[in-house]
Each structure stands twice: as structure tokens, then as C-alpha cells.
Amino acid sequence: MAIGRVNVAGLNVKLFNKAAEIWRFDGGDPSHSNSIDIDIDDKGYVYSSHYFDTIRKIDPSGKEIWSKKLNYLTSVGNLAVDNNGYIYCNVGTYSIGKLDSNGNEIWNFSFTSKGKNPYIEDVAVDNNGYVYCSIATGDLVKLDPNGNEVWNYKQSTSIKSRITIDNNGYVYFVYSSKGIVKLDPSGKEVWNNNEHYSNVVDVDDKSYVYLGSSNGDLIKLDPSGKEIWNYKQSDKINSIAVDNKGCIYFTCSSKGVVKLDSNGKEIWTYEGYNPGAIVVDKNYVYLTGGSNTISKITKELYIKK
Template identity: 35%
Template sequence: MAGGASIAVNSVAVDSQFNVYAGDDYSHVTKLDSNGKQVWQWTALAPVLSVGVDSNFNVYASDYSNYVTKLDSNGKQVWQWTAPDSVHSVAVDSQFNVYAGDASGQVTKLDSTGKQVWQWKAPNFVHSVAVDSQFNVYVSDNSNYVTKLDSTGKQVWQWKAPSVVYSVAVDSKFNVYAGDKSNYVTKLQTANQ
């Protein structure tokens, strides 16, 4: 896999020691070291759509079979949670809470043990979720919206993009970046919002 994958890689994440985690269409999550050598590989029940990694090197994987799975640093399953639909994006915060956005439009916050904390309903299919250092969550959906939720899952604001936003990210100053179907990346300056 290091030199080039022969299958579609749907998601990658990198940890603080430069290990890379890749989720692919063959239902694998593969950990590569900083030199690109395979460390371990775990197999999900369906193609892996999104991967995330926390500061303790635990890995979170979502797949087409509606599961979010937490793996320890050795690739062993810790817990598994079932979503209402296929989870297309996962994010993890500094307290090891996990955020899952699914095809039914649900965004779910799970605690570090995989228990549901809250759930919020987006207008449509969720493409991407991101979380900032204050535990605010940013969601993009198939209705062209980017929505900010506070740490309790309450909507703070909503911005409408010119087209479907496939990916959303947030920086350390709380600026939000939205990549859309029209080939634009839009920066939303939201530090005071």
C-alpha cells in the first residue's frame, strides 16, 4: 500500500508521530509508519469511509455497514457503535469524544466509551464533520449548508454555500474552511461567532 494503493483509499489520518492511517474500499484500515511500512491492518465489515486518530493513537473508523469502530494503538477493536445509516465522516476531540455524520443526516456525539451523548439532525446527508478545541462541531450536508453546533449539539449558525460542501475543516483560530462541488474552498471567519 505504501507505494500506491491498488484500491480506492477513502480517508487518511496522521498522528503526532507521523504514522498514517488509511481506510479503503476493501474494508481495511491500515496503519503505516513514517517510512510507509505497514504496521497493522484491521478489516471492517464493509468499505471504510472515514478514519480519525486521537492523541493516544486510538483509531476511529466508519464504514458502509453503519458502524463506527474504535481501535486501540495495536489495531484491536475496543468498541463498536451502530449509526442510523452509513457514516461518511468521523472526527475526534481532545477529550476522546467522537463525532459521526451519516447518510440519514444525523450527527452523533459519542463519549470515549462509545455511548451516545447527543444527536442533531441536519437538513440532508452529512458529508463532513470537524471539531474545534472548544468542542464546537462543524457539519456540511447535501443541502449546501455548513452548520456550527455548540458542545451540547445546539445550532449556533448556518451558512449556505453555492453548492454541496463535501469537506469542512476548522483551524486553531476558529476559521472554518468549506470545500464545495463548484471547485471552491471558502474561508469563513467565525472567531467571534
């Protein structure tokens, strides 16, 4: 049974489920728990956040290990997972928490001192366990692995993108007033590029930056913030992920999933369903779907002849 269509070198052909899709996890009634975000650890375990206060852990074969309701939330929001399987997500209206691999809280940090309605908009974690949170007041806060504040970078306007951190601890995000901003590990601004305002950001192992915009542009910047290329299409980009070979994957409603090489040339598109968040590891792509599903697919799509 075909699960979608793939376009390879201009040929539109059927894609079969045994070829590309490893598994698909159905999270139940989407009116109760639509998937918001997804992340993976180094062992291939998948973690997802959902509306109506739920987080889940799924094993590498697609089976649910546990789900946990944080009963004081209406939405968990975005999450991040570190190399040891610790989970970072909202644990209160204005609080971020660190959970162990079983979903038990280790610590939490409240942002109530940062101003009125300091809602948490995003969270990220670096390779050393430092946590980065953007909040609605315009603050970007760095916490140490024990939940203590290290620094606070503040602007008067809100952060409009996800936060991403490179292998050297540099931080990238987009302010509505400054465009893309790069901070060093101490919180000092390295550069900003106000020519590009995007809603999603990612960075590769060599500190090249990728921006996805609501008008469909996907832009690659060099480590100094200068544009290298611009891949244009017409649909809003929902999420971006870059693998260890510099290939770029992004999701949008019209094309589904698109894979580009490091020069911005399209390799394939996968139109299986309407995906939202996307992450990749060395071998696989992980997606959230519009009907509250989570899927694991291969990075190389195979065609049934």
C-alpha cells in the same frame, strides 16, 4: 456586497464578505478539477486534492504556492497533512505516497498484495506521523513514518466513512457491517457501536466522537461509544470538523455550513454556497465549494447593522 445569509438566534440577515469571508480561491474550470478534499498544517497553509490528478498548496492569504499533477491518476482522492507539512495522498491506482511540503515524493506504499482492486478510499495521519489507509478490500492499514506496514485490521465488508485519530492514537471509522469502530494504537478493537452507521466521523481533543449520517443526524458519542445527543435535520451531512473548544461545524447542501456548541445547540448557519469538505483551526474555517472554490471564513460570523 452580500455573499450569503446567516441565521443567528432565529434572525435571518445578510452576511457581508468583509465580515466573514477572509478569502476565496477559484481553482478554475470545475469540469476539469473539482475539489475533493482539504487539509491545513500548523502554519495555516491549505492543501487541496482535485479530480483529474491535481493537488494544490495555498498560503494563509489565499495565494497559490504550487499545484502538482500526478499524471498517472484520474483522481487524487482524499488527502492528509501532518504537523510538519508533509502530505499523504494517492500516488498511483493502488499506492499511497508521502510528499514533502513542495509536493515531491518521499516514499510510496503499494497495496497490490491486499487482494483484488485494492483502491484507496481514505488516508489519515496521527500526531506522530503514522499513516492510516482504508482500502476497498475492507483492510485498514497502519504505516510507520517511513512507509513500512505496522498492522492490518481486516473485515469482510468495506469501510464507509472517513478515518479519524484522536490525540492518543486511537482510530475511529465506520464499517458497513459493524457500525462505528474504535481501535487502540496497536490495532486491537476497543469497542464498536452498531446502532449508528454514518458516512463522516470526527473526534475532539477529549475523545468524544461525532457521526454525520446521510439522513441528516449528527450524533455525539462519549469516549466509551455511548450516545450523548442527536442533532436532527433532514439533509445529508457531507463533512464534520470539531474545534479546540468543542464546537462542531458540518456542511450540507440545504443549510451550507452549520455551527453547533458542544451540547448540540445551533449557533449559526451560513448559506453562502454549496460546501463539501470542511476543516478548522483555532481561528478559521476552511471549505471546498461546489464550483471548485476553496474559502477561508471566520469562526464567529459578524452582521452588518
